[in-house]
Amino acid sequence: MLDAWRSRWQRILAWTRRGEVAAGAHWSRQYRAHAEALAAGSPVYLRRWWQAEPVVRHINARICGTAHTEGHAGFHEGIGTRWGARLPLERVVSVGGGTGGKELHCLARGLFQHVDLYELSHDAVTQGRALAQAHGLQERIRFHLADALTAAPRRHYDAVYWNNALHHMPDTPAAIAWSHDVLRPGGLFLMDDYVGASRFQWSERMLAVNREWWRALPEPYRRDPESNLALPEPRRPDPRALMASDPSEAADSERILPALRRRFPGVEIVLTGGGVYHVGLNDVLHHLLEHGDDTRLAAALALDDQLVAEGETHYAVAWAQRAD
Ligand SMILES: C[S@@+](CC[C@H](N)C(=O)[O-])C[C@H]1O[C@@H](n2cnc3c(N)ncnc32)[C@H](O)[C@@H]1O
8 A cells, every 4th residue: 555655656756856845045955855865766755745645635625526636636627617718828927836847737737828937946947947848848838046026027927826835935915916916907816825824833722633633643653654763742843943944934824815815805715724634644644554544544634624614724725816
């Protein structure tokens, strides 16, 4: 079972060469380390939710009612559901697109015609250009090694695409205002991102739900899958340590949804959870998949849903249109 998960995840990695982090030198280190690990064939531990098909299916079902197996498929399907007659969107700008794996998917599936991808990491841009070439899409995606918020032209784009990069902006209302400004009238705002507590400072309620679930796990599950050392129970990261490792991490994330509702009054938002699958499931996930423990995984996802019903989420997708 685990081998199947591993090989699926290796395939996804090979397709997207995706780095899970974002600014300049910090991000370049991550992208380089990731590429080196891939090349070395290092063992893969399935520690995070996006590596687990059941979680991806759960999220897609929340968004569009269909449990697609591919990450972001529900979000992307939502573009076609709302604006199918306008596809492919002629000119799209993506901010913090990394190596562009998700944008290439959108190009290959006929959602976008051309993408201007802005990215601060030199390594990401280099890898992304090679990836685009490998997929024969190099004429339809242009990588800009630049800060999108100062470089991109105004009133120019049919859509602005944010995928797990908006939460790295230091002033998220300003980034949303910029998004509005770069769109032509009628242009689309498309977002799939972390919108939870800034600097990952989870609420007491969220921590309590996670700790209760985590403490009920068999003891061997509460060990690191690689080192076998005891894992700490779910907790908030130390904000200073988080900022030291990546100053942009969730810098102003909790202001995203309020700012979005103000700037794009007709915005459609779906909360996609993460209050459990992005906290208590970390690292433990590997054991659940290894043992085929669908019952405990389902219980975690049910708790995640319960938090969403109470208005607590980490992630959300949003689709909006510039009104004027
Ligand atoms: C978490 S990564 C997400 C990458 C990609 N969107 C993905 O989902 O795989 C965030 C990316 O944003 C980039 N970034 C941060 N601020 C930026 C800015 N102002 N302009 C362009 N890129 C930026 C970082 O270098 C990093 O690669």
